[in-house]
Amino acid sequence: MDDFLLRALAGGLGVALAAGPLGTFVVWRRMAYFGDALAHSALLGVVLGVVLDIDPQLGVIATCLLLALALALLQRQRRLATDTLLGIFAHAALSLGLVALAFLETVRVDLVAYLFGDILAISTNDLYWIWGGNLLALAALTLIWRPLLAATVHEELALVEGAPVFLARLAFILLIAIVVAVAMKVVGILLITSLLIIPAAAARRFARSPEGMAALAGVLGCAAIGAGLWASLRWDTPAGPSVVVAATALFALGQLIPGRIRR
């Protein structure tokens, strides 16, 4: 195998390993649109990186973290529903990014690569970001697992029982921001949420415990990366979308397998 293929595989697996378990919480907490809104701000982060002359990846992570914090604060007000708020932020951030990009005459950015990913162009530097960010996210997730799970089932009950609910929730949205930011290279802004949602949804049918579902989501995500990359090489299709198609195929296959009838 060529080097670029190995890097693509390593990058994809790094993202899938963390996106699967984190994605289970995104599914349980019904936050699919939240990840999407964060992803849409990534382009703004790229521009920020160029303007401040720092690593674009750092700019993307900073922008995603800031947006996540802003959303967490704004969700406390009751005037606008969360989905409206997310819709405003997502599209405003994407449009702002595109407009800001137009002002940077000297910079040429491959838009398609940002929107749909460019997994075959992953560099060694990208790999550091991906594995660093995702291992950090996975480690942090195991730390906040118990309080986050309790709060996901019933927040006030968890609070009465003394769980650090607010800390866990804040940490969780920051982890999503990190995973989304470093996953941009793999599937792109428009498809990132699929890596969070589809493996988790596919794992549901076969899981008997929350932990089992998280682990299986990670495994299925990795399988989707492998299958998608292979299909992309075999039929010369775009890699990022091929990964998403593979994940969807796994999900559909899982639904077809007859299950036990439970009480």
Place this chain on the structure above:
Amino acid sequence: MSAEPLLTVENVSLTLGGYLILNDVNLQVASSEIVALIGPNGAGKSTLARIALGLIRPDRGRVWRKPGLRLGYMPQRLTVDATLPLTVQRFVTLSAHARRAQVQAALAEVGAASIIDAPVQAISGGEMQRALLARALLREPDLLVLDEPVQGVDVNGQYELYDLIGNLRQRRGCGILMVSHELHLVMAATDHVLCLNQHICCSGHPDHVARDPAYLALLGRDGARRLAVYHHHHDHRHDLHGGVVAGFPSSPAPASLSGEEEIKPRPTDERDG
């Protein structure tokens, strides 16, 4: 019975979005005491319970909990998302480290030992209430706060839950604060009733149902043993907007199960004990 206070709520007021939810409310629960909080929909009962639990901060007033007080809470209506695979055992130990034997014992105490391995989405409403109670008991609480514990449970299940809650007080000596939207019927074991409608309209002890033939006919003997009737003694009414109207209604209305303004003043010396 010792009467060590566990929780005191003093002169608490709360406004939400320009609406007065609670106005100068007082509440006290002591150990081994069962306090029922009753009132119509929107009276602020759940809000007051959540203030007592420390989940909401009141605008004015003081909330005191005994230092180190262990709280058990049974919230109203809990449903777990279908996408979350969770057995009853995991559900009751979400915040507590407990061995399976302990979980089994807690579930047995509430009469639900058989559901320990069932997915939480597959159990009935009554079983969920029992699982919630078991979860609260695993914490060995000093004070149990139960928000509509029998809501959505059939009549026989309600009586069983009432027996269970009454026994818990005796066996464990914990104080119990129970929210109910029933206006005239409370659990027979209740020591003190507070009728809330933004403010405390009246409070007192419930009377035994068995003394009142009308209720006996309505509830049957089974119900009469477990329920008590609470006779309101208001000195005011509420208009449609919740504002206080001074004075009694013009004609004395018979006790009925429908509205809080229907008042049956009665002498206090008829009470048992």
